[in-house]
Amino acid sequence: MVESITIENPLLEGLQEEKKPESFSMVIFGAHGDLTKRKLIPALYALYLRNHLPENFAVVGSSRTEMTDEQFRATMKDSVIRYGEDIDFKEECWERFAKSLYYRPGNAKEASYYSSLDEDLKEIGKRHGSDSRNIFYLSTPPSLYLPIIENLNSSGLAVKRRSDEPAWPRVVVEKPFGHDLKSALALDEKIHAVLNEHQVYRIDHYLGKETVQNIMCFRFANSIFEPLWNNNYIDHVQITNAETLGVEERGAYYEEAGALKDMIQNHLMQLVALVAMEPPNSLSAEATRDERTKVLKAVRRFDPDRVDSYAVRGQYGAGYVLGNEAIRYRDEDKVASDSNTETFAALKLEIDNWRWAGVPFYIRSGKRLEKRITEIAVHFKAPPHKLFSNMANTGLRSIMADSSPNVLVMKIQPDQGISLKFATKQPGPTTQLRALTMDFKYGTAFGDHTPSAYERLILDSLIGDPSLFARSDFVETSWSLLTPVIEHWAAVSPETKSGSDESIVQGPFPNYEAGSWGPEASNTLIGSTGHSWRVL
Numbered sequence: 001m002v003e004s005i006t007i008e009n010p011l012l013e014g015l016q017e018e019k020k021p022e023s024f025s026m027v028i029f030g031a032h033g034d035l036t037k038r039k040l041i042p043a044l045y046a047l048y049l050r051n052h053l054p055e056n057f058a059v060v061g062s063s064r065t066e067m068t069d070e071q072f073r074a075t076m077k078d079s080v081i082r083y084g085e086d087i088d089f090k091e092e093c094w095e096r097f098a099k100s101l102y103y104r105p106g107n108a109k110e111a112s113y114y115s116s117l118d119e120d121l122k123e124i125g126k127r128h129g130s131d132s133r134n135i136f137y138l139s140t141p142p143s144l145y146l147p148i149i150e151n152l153n154s155s156g157l158a159v160k161r162r163s164d165e166p167a168w169p170r171v172v173v174e175k176p177f178g179h180d181l182k183s184a185l186a187l188d189e190k191i192h193a194v195l196n197e198h199q200v201y202r203i204d205h206y207l208g209k210e211t212v213q214n215i216m217c218f219r220f221a222n223s224i225f226e227p228l229w230n231n232n233y234i235d236h237v238q239i240t241n242a243e244t245l246g247v248e249e250r251g252a253y254y255e256e257a258g259a260l261k262d263m264i265q266n267h268l269m270q271l272v273a274l275v276a277m278e279p280p281n282s283l284s285a286e287a288t289r290d291e292r293t294k295v296l297k298a299v300r301r302f303d304p305d306r307v308d309s310y311a312v313r314g315q316y317g318a319g320y321v322l323g324n325e326a327i328r329y330r331d332e333d334k335v336a337s338d339s340n341t342e343t344f345a346a347l348k349l350e351i352d353n354w355r356w357a358g359v360p361f362y363i364r365s366g367k368r369l370e371k372r373i374t375e376i377a378v379h380f381k382a383p384p385h386k387l388f389s390n391m392a393n394t395g396l397r398s399i400m401a402d403s404s405p406n407v408l409v410m411k412i413q414p415d416q417g418i419s420l421k422f423a424t425k426q427p428g429p430t431t432q433l434r435a436l437t438m439d440f441k442y443g444t445a446f447g448d449h450t451p452s453a454y455e456r457l458i459l460d461s462l463i464g465d466p467s468l469f470a471r472s473d474f475v476e477t478s479w480s481l482l483t484p485v486i487e488h489w490a491a492v493s494p495e496t497k498s499g500s501d502e503s504i505v506q507g508p509f510p511n512y513e514a515g516s517w518g519p520e521a522s523n524t525l526i527g528s529t530g531h532s533w534r535v536l
């Protein structure tokens with residue numbers, strides 16, 4: 001039985017506060033899309049069900065498909081029943097919730113749409129008491145973000161507030177935020193011309209995951225780990241995001257993105273920052289985001305002439321994943337038959353600061369791998385004196401069966417929890433060591449419902465807490481860091497040797513079998529410092 005405890009730590013002040021937003025009107029652009037059906041409306045309904053929404057609110061769906069309010073409500077009801085995994089659907093509760101749902105069809109590129117939207121919002125706002133507290137959720141193809149921002153501005157729906165004024169209206173922007181540094185800067189420039197940064201919520205749904213939020217709690221609410229959290233005790237860090245799925249119906253999008261832009265630039269860089277950041281002096285949004293950005297800025301810039309010695313790319317060929325036959329990436333729908341888009345990327349990062357000097361961070365993300373798993377593994381150094389491995393030579397009846405160093409694993413998905421590997425003596429007359437793990441599992445410890453990342457993020461955006469959103473300087477630093485890799489991969493085909501002595505031979509594509517752990521080059525990358533990827 002796990003008992004709840006109250007931790008007295010000034011850093012954690014405010015954590016127990018009940019969060020409830022003021023009344024609001026949320027416009028979802030792209031309401032006919034996949035994300036709205038699978039995540040946004042189920043999350044809003046879950047928030048309502050759990051009494052996190054105010055009494056008065058309205059949600060207005062917007063996209064081109066013609067639908068009445070009633071049709072929209074019926075479609076969303078089906079979606080909640082179908083996709084609301086953990087949600088206890090209650091008809092009567094849904095009926096009350098659905099009264100706040102509206103739909104206004106129109107083309108988000110057309111200025112005329114916004115004058116009628118403005119009128120509708122005024123009227124809906126009066127009915128639901130949201131008093132011009134409008135929040136615009138951009139869940140459209142990314143090419144529409146700029147036109148929507150511009151149209152919101154020219155219609156008067158977006159108004160720039162001073163940073164000491166309440167952040168209404170506000171905008172939530174889905175990923176991807178730009179497709180490279182230049183486009184991210186251009187998008188930010190336009191947004192900042194129309195809205196102040198505190199009115200902008202850039203989604204990185206990894207930050208909304210409970211297990212990801214727990215990284216800071218684990219590090220800064222426990223005094224036993226932080227003293228070890230540095231280059232004196234940590235040997236290296238591995239961050240893995242492995243998916244068994246291929247690109248599904250998202251071939252056209254993925255051809256433009258690839259693993260580096262789709263996963264590493266945003267989600268994995270946020271994980272690196274959370275593991276490596278310094279303790280913030282408070283839990284305020286600015287203090288935590290300052291620290292996340294500061295450590296990302298300390299990541300060593302990649303030498304454009306040596307990209308192939310610290311970055312590896314791969315693309316899956318045919319194979320078997322979880323016993324099922326899988327086609328090669330180049331045969332997927334809407335993918336070019338000679339595509340050089342990477343479905344796997346691995347990087348070696350070095351952080352040039354006092355805490356992390358000399359500790360490599362290895363990160364990898366790939367599709368069609370053997371298992372679905374996302375985790376952070378912190379590998380500690382071996383004990384300075386190998387007492388047990390020496391005993392075999394002393395004539396004592398002692399055997400060192402497993403001398404592998406301690407590893408602390410933060411499991412993000414599908415299993416959620418933390419495990420610590422340590423050596424222990426196996427019972428018996430000899431001193432034989434065995435590696436065991438201490439495991440904490442969210443499901444076992446906390447049992448019931450874990451809020452989805454979107455529940456948390458939508459709630460925070462309504463309350464006006466941007467802590468778990470990506471700030472512009474973080475996004476830009478991340479794009480800037482990856483620019484040499486993006487440019488090298490765009491200019492040089494994977495089978496071309498880059499010339500430098502340490503460069504790792506990677507191609508030609510496809511260079512890994514579906515259902516494997518990625519290209520051999522990824523093992524060479526981590527092997528360059530005498531390490532190997534964890535067996536998962």
Ligand SMILES: NC(=O)c1ccc[n+]([C@@H]2O[C@H](COP(=O)([O-])OP(=O)(O)OC[C@H]3O[C@@H](n4cnc5c(N)ncnc54)[C@H](OP(=O)(O)O)[C@@H]3O)[C@@H](O)[C@H]2O)c1
Nearest residue numbers: 030032033034035063064065107108139140142174175176
């Ligand atoms: N799906 C996910 O799991 C996921 C995860 C993370 C991030 N995202 C991001 O979230 C955004 C939305 O993703 P999605 O998967 O929902 O995309 P989607 O299924 O393509 O939906 C986008 C919707 O936007 C609407 N739209 C397109 N052009 C429009 C226009 N000119 N005016 C008004 N509406 C227009 C379309 O509806 P109409 O045809 O009716 O106009 C379409 O259904 C993307 O930026 C994506 O990268 C998605």
